Amino acid sequence: MTLHTEPVATPAAAQRNRPGTNDPGPGRPVPFREKWADKAFNITAITILTLSIIAVVYPLYFIVIASVSDPNAVYEGKVWLVPSGVTLEGYQRILADSRIWNGLGNTLVYTVLGTAISVSTILCGAYALSRKDMPGRKILMLLFVVTMFFDGGLITKYLVVRDLGMLDTVWAVVLPGAVGVWNLIIARSFFEHTIPGELREAAQMDGANDFTFFFRMVLPLSKPLIMLMIMVHVVAHWNSFFDALIFLNDDTKYPLQLVLRNILIQSDVSSTGTTGGDIQSYAAAQRIAELTKYAMIVVSSLPLMIALPFMQKHFTKGTMIGAVKS
Numbered sequence: 001m002t003l004h005t006e007p008v009a010t011p012a013a014a015q016r017n018r019p020g021t022n023d024p025g026p027g028r029p030v031p032f033r034e035k036w037a038d039k040a041f042n043i044t045a046i047t048i049l050t051l052s053i054i055a056v057v058y059p060l061y062f063i064v065i066a067s068v069s070d071p072n073a074v075y076e077g078k079v080w081l082v083p084s085g086v087t088l089e090g091y092q093r094i095l096a097d098s099r100i101w102n103g104l105g106n107t108l109v110y111t112v113l114g115t116a117i118s119v120s121t122i123l124c125g126a127y128a129l130s131r132k133d134m135p136g137r138k139i140l141m142l143l144f145v146v147t148m149f150f151d152g153g154l155i156t157k158y159l160v161v162r163d164l165g166m167l168d169t170v171w172a173v174v175l176p177g178a179v180g181v182w183n184l185i186i187a188r189s190f191f192e193h194t195i196p197g198e199l200r201e202a203a204q205m206d207g208a209n210d211f212t213f214f215f216r217m218v219l220p221l222s223k224p225l226i227m228l229m230i231m232v233h234v235v236a237h238w239n240s241f242f243d244a245l246i247f248l249n250d251d252t253k254y255p256l257q258l259v260l261r262n263i264l265i266q267s268d269v270s271s272t273g274t275t276g277g278d279i280q281s282y283a284a285a286q287r288i289a290e291l292t293k294y295a296m297i298v299v300s301s302l303p304l305m306i307a308l309p310f311m312q313k314h315f316t317k318g319t320m321i322g323a324v325k326s
Contacts, residue, residue: 090291126187
């Protein structure tokens with residue numbers, strides 16, 4: 001006896017055969033509207049992204065070519081895509097100044113020391129606040145959050161630094177802003193939703209105390225968070241100059257950004273202080289000021305532009321820290 005069986009319709013086939021479905025099925029022509037909808041979307045998205053990239057990249061590129069171009073050509077609008085009247089006088093004047101190298105050394109010290117202190121403090125504090133068995137953690141977190149909305153002001157901050165004896169020292173630059181509350185919240189959220197409590201219980205059963213668990217298990221599992229914190233604080237300390245301007249009196253301790261600021265102010269003063277009768281001297285001073293301005297931007301930004309691409313993959317992972325709750 002031969003059994004005849006009916007072919008069983010798959011869910012996909014049933015969906016295609018259902019009236020009103022948008023899927024034409026295999027071998028059927030795709031409607032014109034659906035055929036070009038994806039292409040139109042892709043073209044629009046690529047166009048917007050391309051224009052956004054140009055809007056970000058071109059000003060950086062213009063600063064680079066303007067720093068090696070004749071300032072007169074820049075003023076006349078002749079510098080668009082390629083340098084005009086190539087000259088390295090701006091870089092030569094900056095790099096020949098001993099203050100630049102001294103400021104660069106100070107900035108490296110402030111960046112390394114400040115990043116180490118900030119990252120270490122934030123990681124330890126955030127992990128402690130993420131522990132549900134820590135007494136008073138909600139009250140402590142509330143006190144941290146309050147500082148995001150209320151500040152004592154610059155005068156109060158200066159008086160505290162003075163009374164602590166930190167004026168004109170490296171600690172006045174790296175300690176007052178060592179703990180960023182926003183970064184502390186991000187790190188606490190990461191520990192709460194990434195490090196399971198069962199892992200700590202298992203470690204305790206194996207004889208590990210809290211310090212062993214934190215340094216040997218929590219930190220190795222938190223590499224994206226650590227790299228994100230390092231990158232954020234490196235950029236912040238490298239570009240910082242206001243605290244040094246307020247708390248440092250010895251110019252040999254100035255960071256690079258503050259040294260470049262003083263050089264730029266001196267260039268502007270020398271160019272505006274020239275008497276009106278000496279037009280050639282005024283023009284020369286103005287030319288040097290313009291060359292120095294663009295060259296200083298490149299010199300101060302180049303180290304970060306070289307270092308950050310190597311940390312990009314860690315930044316991509318770190319941007320989602322704390323975004324997912326479960």
